[in-house]
Amino acid sequence: MCSSDLTKALIADTFGRVARGADVARPAVPAPTQARLKLVLEDRVPSPIVVVGFSGPVAQSPDNGALSIAAELLGNGEYGFLRNRLVSQLGIATYASASWTGGLLGGRFTFEAGAAEGVAPEALESAMKTAFADFLKTPLDPVDVERARTGILLAARLGSEALKDRAGVVSYNADVLGDAQSALVDDPRVKDASVAGVEATMKRLLKPEDASILVLKPGPRGGYPDALIGSSGTPQPFTAPERAAIDIPKHAAGQAPSATLPAMETATLSNGIKLVHYTMLEAPMVYVAASAAGGWNSVPEGKEGLLELAASMATRGAADRGSADFAKAASDIGAGVGHQAGTLTTMMTLGVPPEKLDQGIGLLADAVLKPRFDKTEWTVLMAQTVDWLNGREADLPGVAGRMAKATLIPQVPGKAAVDWSALALASISLDEARDAFKAEFTPKAVTFYSVGPMPVATVAASLEKAFGAWTSDTAGYAVEPSPAAHFNGGQKVLLVPEPGASQSALFVARPAPGTDESERAESTAVSNLLGADFSSRLNSVIREEKGYSYGVSSYLMSPMKAGSGLVVATTVERANTGPAITEILKGFAGLTTLPVAQDEVDRTVTVYRRALAGSAETSAGLFSSLIGAVGSGSTLEDQQTRMAARTKLTLDAVQKQALALASLDPSLIVVAGDPDVVMPQLAAIGLKDVEIVKRDEAGEETAMRALDLLGGNRQAPLSASPWRVGDGGTTRAVHACAGDRDCGAQIHAD
Incomplete structure (x- = not known):
């Protein structure tokens, strides 16, 4: 019996024993109504946050595609309309984003922003409303719409590459959309949405006067109004009918599954850089990492985070493209260029469709060989890191974990501490970050790693064109092992x-x-x-x-x-x-x-x-x-x-x-x-x-003084590449895995 037949038989022999219950009628869903509500709350946030929201149609609505594209155009974190207006132009916000989520009973379209240092939430709210009104009035560029469409569809395809994830999408589409088969094809509502259709949908469903507003100010936890935590109706008693107990058979364990890794293949570029490659014939993307020796542990005491900040800067504009244009160039070919900074290594990563390999590696080469290190982006990065340092103090498990880590892994004089500090952040300059990146990413310290559907020779040829002429006598950073945890007696x-x-x-x-x-x-x-x-x-x-x-x-x-x-x-x-x-x-x-x-x-x-x-x-x-x-x-x-x-x-x-x-x-x-x-x-x-x-309150004050010296512009959290798979999530998540816990302890060997 083939595996699919066996699976069907097991399902039938298990769930088939349970009698089918009565069909449950789905309620008729009325057209969405707008609450037009404003809430002002306090919570443990580092700076004010303003959220603007609208009720929207159900997930089955044909408007879903247009609203998905609108959210991407408005709220893309690297080059969206709000980011450009509120963060880059006005400097009034630290980040800006937008999202559309559909559901069985209706959907919600929201956009939000975090206030820059010294900006009152009222001023941010006013600027957001003005920016949104301008967005609705501005004709959409077909190039931007196509970029958004490509990104949404590609993300959906990659999100269902794994069988378990695909099963989840099939289940969702069957339950919510009433069409399981739609999970296996591109969403036609996104695929077929026209520029005119997106514009018309936004103006019809996202009227500024219909908006609801949430303002979240820094303050103590709790104190939420009944509108958020209270019941929306009167509970009604009910009695569940008794059901007969069903004996479900306990099946014997099947044969232990097994899998074989693709064979490791290697090649060497003309300048001596080694490539390690794994061929996966059905892979929808090619992934490449330029891995340099040296990571968090390799910097001196008081410069913790230097290599991570430097790697992040290399993704924020390279060669003749600024940060937004570089991100757009990657998105236009369905690629993502990101970074991963760990304890022992620092990596620049690329994910790109196979047919765009040369173009993707060209972008990776720009990031590695020609990073811009713009002062404005450095200010943004430093400010966003301060925001993150302050914001993580509201996470009690993180607070306990960091205190434990600092206790178990005490500071060694001259060596890097195991965690970020505001003092170290304030001591790092743009020139230091630029010099550190140049010193670390050198042919003598870099190895390429790749996974994709083509043979090693194809990847090597593409890397040779972009990196083959790269030479340097710099040796790079020394790899420092992670210190042991020390438990005293008792x-x-x-x-x-x-x-x-x-x-x-x-x-x-x-x-x-x-x-x-x-x-x-x-x-x-x-x-x-x-x-x-x-x-x-x-x-x-x-x-x-x-x-x-x-x-x-x-x-x-x-x-x-x-x-x-x-x-x-x-x-x-x-x-x-x-x-x-x-x-x-x-x-x-x-x-x-x-x-x-x-x-x-x-x-x-x-x-x-x-x-x-x-x-x-x-x-x-x-x-x-x-x-x-x-x-x-x-x-x-x-x-x-x-x-x-x-x-x-x-x-x-x-x-x-x-x-x-x-x-x-x-x-x-x-x-x-x-x-x-x-x-x-x-x-x-x-x-x-x-x-x-x-806690180190003095450190926070030092960070804020450094922020003032940098111009007071605060930004969103460190971002990973659009496809994120090569980045291990955000770089801070990498440090959480490295120092706080054994991430994925049940499924990864360490």
């Missing part, structure tokens, strides 16, 4: 005060093997059964039984090759801080009193078998794994070998390692929350020697 407890916080973020860690140490695979299994799995021991109690939290995470810290940590982290309602910590401590103790069971090991084995089977499913996924491995000082083949080892875990070995990881002497417990509520709970569970630590 149990250390830290409290990071967040007065008034309704929740507490918890971080509990103990020593564990590093990525290159023995028992790392077994430790991964222990981590999974303790907290990472949905049905793990801690989730079963803290989430399911006690209801303290939405979920518990557990992971092994990386990328330190030796001296890592096993971490359990969660966020709980503040009244349950002490009880939740108690359950976490019981969970560790239970590794001794409740031996690991075979089914707990099997769950980890199954996860890695699935990961192995899907490791070469998509070109985007393979490329992401490739550059992730390179960035951690490993190889794709090494990573595959480690994942394979996890599929061979034995019960005895995991039980033995569980005993080794059960003790919390030494350990670190960090709590971020309201001290008046939390401290009595900590004392009640026996944690009386608690050190209260304060």
Whole structure:
């Protein structure tokens, strides 16, 4: 029986046993009505945010394509109308974006912006309304409409490359649009939308006088009005009819899936640069990375973030194109040029359709060889980084994690610290960033990595045309390994005060093997059964039984090759801080009193078998794994070998390692929350020697002074490339993975 027939048979034998219920009539959806509401709220935001919104038609509406294109034209973060007007021209906003979302009962079209330093929300709101009115009056350029259409359609295709993602799109289209088959073709509403049609739809559905406004000002958390959190109707009692219990058969496990990586191929350019390539014949895109040795760890103390800022600048205009024109040139060919800055390497990345390979590599070459480093864009980048530094202080789990990281990986004199700091940011100049980029991206320090449907010779020939004449005697940066985590004897407890916080973020860690140490695979299994799995021991109690939290995470810290940590982290309602910590401590103790069971090991084995089977499913996924491995000082083949080892875990070995990881002497417990509520709970569970630590308010003030010197223009968060797959998300997400947690611990070997 073929796999599709077997799948259908299994579905029939499982869900076919459940009697079909009565059809549920879908309500008739009236035409959208506009609320014309204005709300002014306060929350933990670094600067005021203004959101303008309209009600829109249902997802099945033929207007969906025009509204999608309108949102892209208005709110593209690199060259959209609002970005150009509010950020580039007026300097009144730090970022601007727009979106259209359709639904069964109606949709919403919104655009928003963040206020620049010193700009009142009222002034931003007025400027946004004026800009939007001008947008509606300005005739659309057919070139811009075509660029938007191309980007939307390509993003949809790439978003369903993986089978699981494709199944999700099919399910959505079947349920919401009533047409499953439409998930497998380009959306005709986007594909066929005309310039005139987009203009007419905007003017008909997005009338400025119909707008609703949300203004979010910096202030304390909470205090939301009933319009946002209250019920929209009167609850009505109902009785669900009883249904007969159905016996669902438990099928025997099938044959373990397997997959083989494409063979690694190599080539060398005439100037000595090596290319490592993997051919995937059906790949819809080609992905290329110019990887330079040296990353976060390679800069001196006080210059943390230097190489990341430099790489970001290289995507913001190159050769004869400014930032917006460079981004447009990439979008015009369906490409994205981005960057990834990790602890050991820094990469410039490209994703491009195969037929546009030469043009895409030409853009990549411009970014690597001819970055502009415009002063205006530098001001924008520095300002946006300040915004991000300030904004992350509202994220309690991040606060707890960063405090734990700073405690476990103390500063070594002369070496880079493990996290951003406002002082370091203020000390970095545009000239330093330009010089650092030139020093790092040199033929002697760069290796190319690529994944695509063509053979290595084709990629090498294209790279040769763009990079073959590149020469330099510069050696580049030295690669510095990631420092180990240090646990002192005993149990250390830290409290990071967040007065008034309704929740507490918890971080509990103990020593564990590093990525290159023995028992790392077994430790991964222990981590999974303790907290990472949905049905793990801690989730079963803290989430399911006690209801303290939405979920518990557990992971092994990386990328330190030796001296890592096993971490359990969660966020709980503040009244349950002490009880939740108690359950976490019981969970560790239970590794001794409740031996690991075979089914707990099997769950980890199954996860890695699935990961192995899907490791070469998509070109985007393979490329992401490739550059992730390179960035951690490993190889794709090494990573595959480690994942394979996890599929061979034995019960005895995991039980033995569980005993080794059960003790919390030494350990670190960090709590971020309201001290008046939390401290009595900590004392009640026996944690009386608690050190209260304060955040670096002086650092924030220094960053703000640096911002003033730079002109006071604040910008949106660091952006990745349009296709993002080669960038690992934003570059800050890369650092979160590298220093705070082992991202994807269940599916990636480290």
